[in-house]
Every structure is written in structure tokens, then in C-alpha cells.
Amino acid sequence: MRGQEARDQAERKAAMATLAQSSGDDIVRLWNEAGLPSQAELLRGPETGLVTLRGRIGGGGAPFNVGEATVTRATVRLPSGQVGHCYALGRDKQKAKLAAIADALWQDPARRAEIETRLIVPLRSALATAQEKRRAETAATKVDFFTMVRGED
């Protein structure tokens, strides 16, 4: 039971991460294509605020404050009762609201598969493709050292 709960939480977090990293345009497009419902009661926001970003001294030492980032959040309740949240970098309020609705729908066992297959999976695959392209472009700039043979024989 605890194992199942932990797995659910990890999957929900992964879905929220995918939504946070995706562009608002991509979310709206897939949302409309899938005909997902956008009726929900707004319990909070969407509102924009600041999160102070922390790093660690030397990379792994004590935390310190680096600077702030804009973050937009929203909390919604579905007619069926599920409450969903979104926190995402940037100031896209439409994206925050839809992502919060997606989080609420994801928690409804009857809707989870639909949200995963119609929304999360395509978003995640687009992100993975972009990431792989970036990795391969960076890899092409990797230095291959070779030794010069000096002198004869």
C-alpha cells in the first residue's frame, strides 16, 4: 500500500514536472485536440510571484540565495471534487490554470489514463526529443585529444 502510494506520488510529480517544463502553447494545443474539460473552480490564482533560487557553496556545500525567478501558481477544484495545483516558472497564467486542472484530472482514477496518454506522454516525448537534440549538438563539440608523434621512427 505504501509502495503504491509512493509510486503514485512519483508519477504525479513527474506529470507536474512535464507540465511545468512545457510551453503554454503546446499544452493548449494538446488540450484542445484531446477535448479536455476546462471547467473548474479557481481556489487560488492564477497568480505570479517570486521564488528565490538557491545554490550550494562549491556546488555541494551549504545553501545560499542566488536570485529570484518569476513563478505562476494556480489551484483549482473540479466539479467531481479533486483539487489540483500548479507551480511553474514564468508568468503564463493560462498555462498555470490548465496545468492545475490537469493535475486535478490526473488524480481522478477514471481520467488518469486519458491525461497521461493525450497530454503528458506527447509533452514528455517532445521535451525528450528537444533534450536529446541539445545533448547531441553539445556532444559534437566534445574535444577528442590525440597525441602527435614527434621526430622520426
Place this chain on the structure above:
Amino acid sequence: MYVAVKGGEAAIANAHSLLADRRRGDRSVPALRLDQIVEQLALGVDRVMSEGSLYDRELAALAIVQARGDMIEAIFLVRAYRTTLPRFGYSKPIDTGAMLVERRVSATYKDLPGGQLLGPTFDYTHRLLDPELAAGADVAEPLQRETEAQAMPRVSAILAREGLIEPDGEMPQDHVPGDITREPLEFPMARDIRLQALSRGDEGFLLALGYSTQRGYARNHPFVGEIRIGEVELELDVPELPFAAPLGTVRVTECQMVNQFKGSAKAPPQFTRGYGLVFGQSERKAMAMALCDRALRASELGEDIVAAAQDEEFVISHSDNVQATGFVEHLKLPHYVDFQAELDLVRRMRAEYEARENPTRVEEKREAAE
């Protein structure tokens, strides 16, 4: 008697509309769009984000246009904007070891896990102006190379295995990271607060100070252990979720400077470290920050404080270009009353001086006047 003086309202309004006109420039030239600035002046955007201390590309691009490309004015605009927003909290510390690396070089190890990745760098370019760019020539897609995703541990972790380098900077167990946006600066300050100030500090000022340490003013024998640029994930603990909320990714530049240290009464001979972490792709700034961080650790490491770069109060008090520009630029605002008072004072001092140096001439003058 105090006489209030008003005026200049019409002049100010007209000056601002003239500013708007000059900012737009020749109307036959298309207006800049923010996405053009974000995409094509990306490093300028990164500088405004880092010194404005606000990670938001579109806002930084807007600030650059509004400021007509004046970077310090743009940074000022961003700083002012961030005071209008509520604060949601402090993120979990980012893990630069898990970065999606876009550039990673080390000047201390040739062969290191993950390798040397040059990325989109100006290094090794010939610094020749490119007329093709002016003509708007098409740009080819970059090459790709298929590789297995490789772990890229920080170089500091590799050096640590030999025990010849100090560990990542630790603070006492119960230490809460200081925040200069909440509490006024106090000296001496802890290293975490110094790093926050340096991360938003003026690139030119920190660059000059870093350079001064290389030229012998508090020499500290630096090597670039590693520079890495790329995206890291950001998370925030919030009460409404049973796990940290994932916020998305931000691009940062990290510099690990490694410095030879011959030892002191406080510490044995070893490699010491300076650390730089900056928003966006801001390599020069991250390096300058790391040099200054190391120089400012002089008293912690038992070194003599002999140069400006080691003087914490001097460096941190003057590193913020918004504060600096505010105080310097206020000098051009009306000081008519102050100046009248000074003028009166200088006239009296001059009269006294002349009376002392040349009593007869003053006497003659007075007689002539009578």
C-alpha cells in the same frame, strides 16, 4: 524663510515623450520584438537577469528595449519590477551535478569523465567582424553526434579524492542562509551572504577586481577547475503537496576556481576554492565572481588583507550597480539650495583668506568702495 519652487512639469512630460520617440527611432525600421531579443541578444538578456536578480527572459528583454540597450538602466527596471511581486518561498538548492550540460571545460584535467565540451563559445574565434552576418546570411544547423548520456561529476569531486583540496563550503548545522533582499548588509558577513551579493554584482566591477588579483593585488594562483553551463531543475517545497513542486528548468553558469595555497597558521597547504554561480550563460561573470569569492576568504584562511579585492566591506558595498548608479546619478538632480549655501560659505572663506593674506589691499578696496 523657506520658498518652495515648482516647475518643470511640462518639460519633464515632453522629455519623456521625446525619449519614447528616440527609443523607437526611424519608423521605417521595423520595431524590435521581445522574442528577437530573447533569441538573438541572449547573453545581454542573461546579464540583465543575473544582475537584475530576476530569472525571466521576456521581462529582461522588455527592460533592454525600454532602456534603449542601456544595460544598467535595464537592470534597474528589473530590480524595481521584482519589488512588486509577492514571494512564494525559497527553492530547494539546485544540483549542478545533475545539469543538462551545454558547455563544460576544465583547465586542470584534460581527460575527465564526461569530457571537455566546448558548446556555443566565443573561445577560439578570430574576433573578426563578419560581413555575412550583416547581410543576414542563412545559418546552417549545428552538427550532432550520437553518444550515450554520460555522468558528468563536478571536477571538485574528482580532486577531493586525493584529499588535497578543501571540501565544498560548509556552514554551521543550524545556519539559515542569509538574504540581502530581506536584511540590510552587515559586516563582517558570512560567505553565503557574500555569494548572494556577488551573484547579482556588477560584471565590470567584479571583473576588474578579479583581474587585480591576477596582477598581484592579493595574488591567489587560480586555475579554472571547471566551468559548466546548462539547465538545472528547480523545485519548491509547498505545504499543499506531499512532495516538492517541480517548477521547470533554469540555465545557470557555474565556475569552480581552484587556488594553490601554501598554508597559514589557520590552514595546511592545499588547494582552496572560489565559487561562482550566475543566472544564464554568463561565463566571464561566473569566473570573476569565483576569483572575488576566493579573495574575500582571506581572513577565514588566515591571509593578510593587503588589497582591495580582499576587503569585504569595500567589495560588497560597491558591487551593486543599481545602488552605485543611484548615488552617482543623483548628483545631476537639482541641488540649487545646497549649492547656494556652499557658494555663500566659499565667498566668506575667500574674504577671510584675503583679509589674512593681504590686509592692505582689502583696506584699499574698502576705501575705494566708500
